[in-house]
Each structure stands twice: as structure tokens, then as C-alpha cells.
Amino acid sequence: MKLLVKAPAKINLSLDVLHKRPDGYHEVEMIMTTIDLADRIELELLEQDAILINSHNRFVPDDQRNLAYQAARLLKERFNIDKGVSITIEKAIPVAAGLAGGSSDAAAALRGLNKLWNLGLSMDELAQLGSEIGSDVSFCVYGGTALAKGRGELIAELPPPPTCWVVLAKPFIGVSTAEVYRRLDVNGIGHPDINRMISAIKTNDFEGVCSSVGNVLEDVTLSLYPEVAQIKEQMKRFGADAVLMSGSGPTVFSLVKHDSRMHRIYNGLRGFCDQVFAVRLLGERHTLD
Structure with missing residues (x-):
């Protein structure tokens, strides 16, 4: 079987x-x-x-x-x-x-x-x-x-977040999650507004989601790996609606509403980065079936 x-x-x-x-x-x-x-x-x-x-x-x-x-x-x-x-x-x-x-x-x-x-x-x-x-x-x-x-x-x-494209780019490096957490100064960080993000998701507010993204591990990883910061800047330059590093990195993703802008970001990054993907959000839970 x-x-x-x-x-x-x-x-x-x-x-x-x-x-x-x-x-x-x-x-x-x-x-x-x-x-x-x-x-x-x-x-x-x-x-x-x-x-x-x-x-x-x-x-x-x-x-x-x-x-x-x-x-x-x-x-x-x-x-x-x-x-x-x-x-x-x-x-x-x-x-x-x-x-x-x-x-x-x-x-x-x-x-x-x-x-x-x-x-x-x-x-x-x-x-x-x-x-x-x-x-x-x-x-x-x-x-x-x-x-x-x-x-x-x-x-x-x-609930599922507002529908959009996600463009991801991963440089050819690996990041140690343990090392990133070890270097994180918990007392010296600004905190993302989690409640604002939840509210934006619940009201299907794409602009609210984009303005609420945040990752306190980002500054640590960016200081260790400047290529991650370069990917972020490229995505912003090509017109992403929001840009953030996922987890402890090194993958950076952008949220993009319009197809034409997604293609511009995707094509622009392919000459800059080894692994680039353009996918949709899923948002729905798994089932046991």
C-alpha cells in the first residue's frame, strides 16, 4: 500500500x-x-x-x-x-x-x-x-x-489571509536558527503588532496585512548575511507590496497583488538569486481525508 x-x-x-x-x-x-x-x-x-x-x-x-x-x-x-x-x-x-x-x-x-x-x-x-x-x-x-x-x-x-502572489528568493547560503536566536537581544528589539495583523487577516485587508508584517529575527540575519538584505532591497525596488524574511532566513518573500508586478519581481530576481519561486497563498487547513 x-x-x-x-x-x-x-x-x-x-x-x-x-x-x-x-x-x-x-x-x-x-x-x-x-x-x-x-x-x-x-x-x-x-x-x-x-x-x-x-x-x-x-x-x-x-x-x-x-x-x-x-x-x-x-x-x-x-x-x-x-x-x-x-x-x-x-x-x-x-x-x-x-x-x-x-x-x-x-x-x-x-x-x-x-x-x-x-x-x-x-x-x-x-x-x-x-x-x-x-x-x-x-x-x-x-x-x-x-x-x-x-x-x-x-x-x-x-481565517485565510487575502489572496495574493508570494515571490520567494533564497540565496545559496544556510542559516543556523540556533545561532540567530543566540545573537538576538530580546531586550533591544521592536515588536511587530500581532493584533493588527490578526485584525487585517480577519477583515481581508490586504493593505493592512502588508503594513503589519514584521520579523524580529530579521536584523540579526541581515547583519550576518548582507546578501539577504540585498534581496530585500531588490524586491522593494521591483515594486513588492510587502517584503519580509521568513523564519530565521535566509529566504525572503514578497507579497504581491498584481500579476504584472509579480512577473517583474520574479524575473528580476532570477538573474540575482539561485532559487526563486512565485506561488499563491494556500490559507486552508489540512483534513484527515
Whole structure:
């Protein structure tokens, strides 16, 4: 038996860090939404008790470092599953990009294995399990648009944001999320207006969304990697309605209302950056079907 599951990327419309917690994590408030850039996860039932990871992408680990592997192992151990699975990951989301590619792969594995192994778990139960794997996995289990709090695992659903294009550009560098957080001075940052963003999403106010984007990690990453700042400036110069770095970077995205401007930004960046994508917002939650 085989199953195919889509694993869409996410972007942060807002990312705020409130303080460092006693457990070493940072307390965050983030508004995330899924976009139509997705990995394809194929799950094949195995009779032998094994977890196999297959990918043609050399940056994707095929062992216990892989988050989809960790998802399968967690389910096997928690529910005493004696069958195995072969997980083939066809990457479209850039690796180490601030787009939650690995987390979304893990979430897709949880949703797919719930069906493949007939576990009968609810979406909330899968999201709770996902929080044991990584901070973004709970959101990726649900997909759609949400306010995430805690270390990212406390999820409150929001309606889809206003329809628009998203142009993404990732320079050929990797960013260490841990290093960015380590360098962040929580006491010296300005905070994005999360409530204003929520209000703009709920009223379908595209201009309000564009004027409310914010990411407190951006200044840290821009100071370490000037090429990220250059991408931001290029997007602004080509007429993006809003420009922001996603997560800890290095991917920068622009929100664009009009097709003609989207094409101008996309074509202008392709000669400037290795990985450029023009996609739509998804905004709708996953289902268990």
C-alpha cells in the first residue's frame, strides 16, 4: 500500500520573540500561513520493522536526523507498531530556508502514517505528537493560517489571509536558527503588532496585512548575511507590496497583488538569486481525508 501526501512550506507574516524561557527555548508569537510550494511525501507500507528514507536531494539526511524519520519512529514507539515504512521525499522546498520544509515533511508523515497504520488519531492528537519533534511541526500538521505561541506549539486557527502572489528568493547560503536566536537581544528589539495583523487577516485587508508584517529575527540575519538584505532591497525596488524574511532566513518573500508586478519581481530576481519561486497563498487547513 502506498500513500502520497503534500507537505507545503510556510511563511511567517509576523514573528515576535517575547523572552527566553527557563527550558532554554524562546517564547514566541508568530502568524504563519501555508503557501503553494510543497514537497511530495510517498509512504509505502513495509512488512519488515524498518524505517527507510529515500531522497535524491543530497542535503536531506536519510537517518534519524531526518524529521520525517523521527515522526515515524515516534508513532512506532508510542503505538507499538511492528510494521515499517519506506518514506520517499521529493523536495521542492529549499533546505534550511526558513520555510519549515523539514517540519512539514514530518507533519505529512504523521498525517499519512495515521492513515497507513490505521491509528485513528485526531488532528489535535497528531499536532501534540508533532510538538515533540520540532517547534513548527504542530502548525504544519494543521496547515492553513494560525497564531502560534509558546515555543510554536500552541496553535490558534485564523481565517485565510487575502489572496495574493508570494515571490520567494533564497540565496545559496544556510542559516543556523540556533545561532540567530543566540545573537538576538530580546531586550533591544521592536515588536511587530500581532493584533493588527490578526485584525487585517480577519477583515481581508490586504493593505493592512502588508503594513503589519514584521520579523524580529530579521536584523540579526541581515547583519550576518548582507546578501539577504540585498534581496530585500531588490524586491522593494521591483515594486513588492510587502517584503519580509521568513523564519530565521535566509529566504525572503514578497507579497504581491498584481500579476504584472509579480512577473517583474520574479524575473528580476532570477538573474540575482539561485532559487526563486512565485506561488499563491494556500490559507486552508489540512483534513484527515
